Structures are given as structure tokens and as C-alpha cells.
Amino acid sequence: MYRPLAVLLIGSLALAGCNSRLNPANWFGSGRSVPVQGSADNALIPEQRPGLLSRREAPDLSQPIAQVSELVVERKRGGAILRATGLAARQGAFEARLVPTDPELRPDETATLTFDFLVVYPEGDTETGSPHTRSITAAYSLTDHQLENIRAIRVRGAENALESRR
Template identity: 35%
Template sequence: MKTPLIAALAATLTLSACGSFSSRINPFNWGKHRAPKGDVLTPAGGYPAARTAGPLVPRVQSMRVNRTPDGAIVRATGLPPTQGYWDGKLVATNDGKPDEHGVMTYRFVLVPPPEATPVSTPQSREVNVAAHIDNNALRAIRRIVVEGAQNSLTARR
């Protein structure tokens, strides 16, 4: 009777030592040792500044507004002059609020390629973007406009 009691007491004391948060025996601490702060992968000179917006897409080819349970999704397709344009966005004007006539305007912006690229076919140059409008904002909107450099497309309610 004494041997099982002593064995159980020894096991309890051993396991309670693992519960210390600073113990290396504690399995919850395994793999949590961090590398020193000098071992980071930041490039010399830091990261380049993020671009917030590029030029307007020359031509907005199509636009569609799809209703969702929590609002609407505005989708647009643009045609840049060459291949390689990227990071397309619909940037809301007027701080993302409709104007006094209920018009919500988006600017279709792209980031140009870093070097000259081929023109190729129109299908290979198309860029698709989308923006979400929640139900609260949608109540005040009567028209949605997507602007490009040469044209703009409108959807009415």
C-alpha cells in the first residue's frame, strides 16, 4: 500500500514541476523560443513605400452591381493600354459616401508595370476589380458611377 502511494506522490511532484511557465520541461513552451531581434529578414534600406493609387484605367469596359444579403458588390472590368498593369482598385470618392444627389462614385485605378510590356490582345489585358457596399450605405445611394480616364459607366437603382 505504501509503494503505490509513494509512486503516485512522486509522479505528482514531477508533473507539477513541468507546470512552471519558465520551465524548459513544460511541453507548452516547446518551440516558443524566439530568434534574437537581429535575425530579421527586412531588406537593407527597408521596404518600399506602398502605393495608394495609380493612374485611372483608360477604358472601363463593363460594370455590374450584384445584390448580396449584406449589401451589394460593384464589379468592373477595365482595359489598360498594355499588359502588366496590376493592383486594380475601385477607390471611392467623397470619403466613401454618396453625394447630395445619392451618387456614389468610384475611380478605377491601376498600378502600371515597372517596365515596358507588350500590348497583345484585349482579352489578355483585361483587369477585373470589385468593391463592397454595405446595406446601411446602400440605402442612400441612387446611382453608382465607375470612372476611367476616357469614359465612365453608371448603374441606377
């Protein structure tokens, strides 16, 4: 029992190391480099074409929140978390987010990084309600590298803006 198994194992190891046609690794020949026709950006990413079931990109329906009521910058390992709470103009606001005015997070000439507090309101009319029911919070994570040259962080709403300084 052990002799046929040992012979098979030794034979397969010897065959794997040789360059003969009996070796399954050599059955399809050696690979060669063939140039690929594609875009200059990245040939590995296919071009986007609309498909039968693809959706069109929806328009951005977000609007600035009515008021920014609280701004907190919480230090964490490797950076900080920017947390802002705002008061929406009416109930039902959703998809709250802090969007930097500069997508590359470069501060302005006063070393201030500015964010817009955006929300999406429902299409139909909703009640105004109490301030507690219109309160909404959003957060944004910043790394130490992004915070290097920043002296202040400003979050803007439709009616006001809050700023936090170092």
C-alpha cells in the same frame, strides 16, 4: 490513495478562498491603477518609430484604367458587390482596385456614389496586345447601410465612366 488526494483537493479549495499569505493569488499584492503617459488618441497603441529594418511607405503608383468596359452591381445578403471590368492601356496591369472618391462613402448631391478604377502598370515598356489580354476586373463590397441614400453608382476610368442606377 483516495484520502490524501481528497485532503489535498479540499485544502487547496479552502486556501484559494481565503485571504492569507499562503494563497498564491495574493503573493504579489493587490493591483492598483497607475496613469500611463501616452498619446491622447489611444494609450494602448504605441507610437510608430522607424526601426532598423522598417520600410518607408512606397509612393502610390496607381493610375486610372484606360476604359471601363463593364459595371455590375450584384445583390447579396446584407448589401451588394460592385464589380467592374476595364481595359488597360497596355499589358501587365496589376493591383486593380476600386477607390471611392469620398472615403466616408457619402454620395454627392445627385445621390451618386463615385469610384475611381485604378491599376498599377509595370515600370518597363510592355506591349499593347489584344483587348482580351488587357482586360482586368476589380470588386468592392458595400453594405445595406452604405447603400441607403444612394441612387446611382459611377465608376470612372481615364477615358470614360459607367453608371448603374436603381
